[in-house]
Amino acid sequence: MSDDKSKESLRIKFNQYLEENKLRKTPERYFILDVVSETSKKFDAEYILNEVLSRGTRISRATVYNTLSALIDAQILREHEIEGKKYFEKVPLSQVYIRLICTKCGKIKDVKDSETISAVNSKKYGKFLTSYSTIAVYGLCSSCVNAKRKATLKAKLIAKENNLENKKKILNNKKK
Numbered sequence: 001m002s003d004d005k006s007k008e009s010l011r012i013k014f015n016q017y018l019e020e021n022k023l024r025k026t027p028e029r030y031f032i033l034d035v036v037s038e039t040s041k042k043f044d045a046e047y048i049l050n051e052v053l054s055r056g057t058r059i060s061r062a063t064v065y066n067t068l069s070a071l072i073d074a075q076i077l078r079e080h081e082i083e084g085k086k087y088f089e090k091v092p093l094s095q096v097y098i099r100l101i102c103t104k105c106g107k108i109k110d111v112k113d114s115e116t117i118s119a120v121n122s123k124k125y126g127k128f129l130t131s132y133s134t135i136a137v138y139g140l141c142s143s144c145v146n147a148k149r150k151a152t153l154k155a156k157l158i159a160k161e162n163n164l165e166n167k168k169k170i171l172n173n174k175k176k
Contacts, residue, residue, distance in 0.1 A: 007037045010076055010090075017074035028059050032067040036077065042087045042108060080136070082106045099134060102141035104148075109141070 014033055018025050035051045036043075049064045068088060071077040077088045082103055089108065098116060100109045116135065140148065 007034070010037050013076060014071070014074055017070065017076075021070075021073075023070065028057070028063050029067050029070070031055075031057050031059070032064060033071065033076075036071060036088075036090065039090075042080070042089045042106060044085060044087055078134075080108075097134060099136045100141070101136055101138050102144055103138050104140055104144040107141045107143070 010033060011030070014029075015025065017023075018029070031052060032048060035048055035055075039047075039051075045061075045064050045068055048068065049059070049061055052059050052064070068077065068079075072079055072088075075091055078091055080087045080089070080101055082101065083106075087106060097110045098113050100111060102108075120135065121130075
């Protein structure tokens with residue numbers, strides 16, 4: 001889907017949400033929606049606020065947070081918490097996927113596991129009608145795992161060196 005069509009479909013979806021919930025259609029909300037629709041990676045509220053302000057539009061922090069909340073309710077955005085900080089991302093076009101989210105660096109990767117997706121799709125939840133499903137798996141990406149392993153090895157090496165130095169000092173003190 002082209003960027004213009006994608007942007008327009010988000011606008012239509014947001015319009016529908018605002019109408020259904022009897023909310024005002026303000027220029028500020030649509031300006032935020034435009035910034036969100038042009039953003040391809042995860043972002044936080046401060047990014048949106050700074051981006052809107054840098055484009056010459058005056059807007060309050062509360063308007064940004066309230067609009068992001070409305071975009072979540074409209075199923076245009078999803079919210080993730082990584083290391084205590086909230087991040088947002090556009091809802092992907094694919095309705096079923098497994099999302100791997102690194103809790104250290106925030107990297108997000110979508111993967112398809114047909115066996116898991118099939119199991120989720122076949123599950124019934126009483127009279128609940130499922131429109132889409134997402135599985136979020138939180139952990140460490142390979143880069144962060146490697147960095148953590150290197151840091152652990154380095155810490156062990158330093159500890160061994162310190163231990164050897166301490167033993168040498170003890171031996172030198174005994175010789176005196």
